[in-house]
Amino acid sequence: MTLTPLLSAPLAIQLHAFAAFTLIPLTIAQFALPRGTGLHRWMGWSWVLLMGLVAVSSFWIQEIKLIGNFSPVHLLSLFTLGALAAAIVAARHRRIIAHRRAMTWLTYGALMGAGAFTLLPGRLMHAVLFGL
Numbered sequence: 001m002t003l004t005p006l007l008s009a010p011l012a013i014q015l016h017a018f019a020a021f022t023l024i025p026l027t028i029a030q031f032a033l034p035r036g037t038g039l040h041r042w043m044g045w046s047w048v049l050l051m052g053l054v055a056v057s058s059f060w061i062q063e064i065k066l067i068g069n070f071s072p073v074h075l076l077s078l079f080t081l082g083a084l085a086a087a088i089v090a091a092r093h094r095r096i097i098a099h100r101r102a103m104t105w106l107t108y109g110a111l112m113g114a115g116a117f118t119l120l121p122g123r124l125m126h127a128v129l130f131g132l
Contacts, residue, residue, distance in 0.1 A: 002128060002131050005124055005128050006124065006125075006128050009124060010060075012057050013061055013124065015053065015057045016053075016054055016058060017124075017125070019051075019053040020050075020054050020115060023047065023050050023111055026046060027047065027107055027111065029043060030043055030044065044091075048084055051080065051084060051106060051110070051111070054080075055077040055080040055084075055110075058073065058074060058077045059074060073114065073117075076110060076114055079110070080106060080110045083110070084102075086102050087099050087102035087106065090102060
């Protein structure tokens with residue numbers, strides 16, 4: 001593993017990656033700790049802000065250009081921002097099942113699913129983790 005490719009990448013990619021890395025232990029803690037507590041809310045807001053940063057920063061990452069300067073992953077970023085808003089509204093209205101559903105989709109679909117694609121050969125995170 002080497003951070004050299006990431007540290008020499010543009011700022012948007014660095015912000016995107018470090019926010020995503022920070023989400024990993026935070027997500028594990030959110031799943032492991034009791035829900036509905038002040039700690040859960042504080043960590044949840046931190047999670048939402050970091051996930052929002054991951055989604056927004058993606059619009060400045062335009063290495064794969066399929067539709068103008070954008071790629072289908074940018075649609076995922078738009079859906080992510082919408083799902084974050086929906087999860088917040090659901091939590092504020094005490095619609096816990098809807099909140100849980102949105103946050104679960106964000107965790108598995110947007111964070112883990114999209115994150116897995118960054119490990120494909122030729123991608124930056126593949127070079128970081130496997131040194132190739």
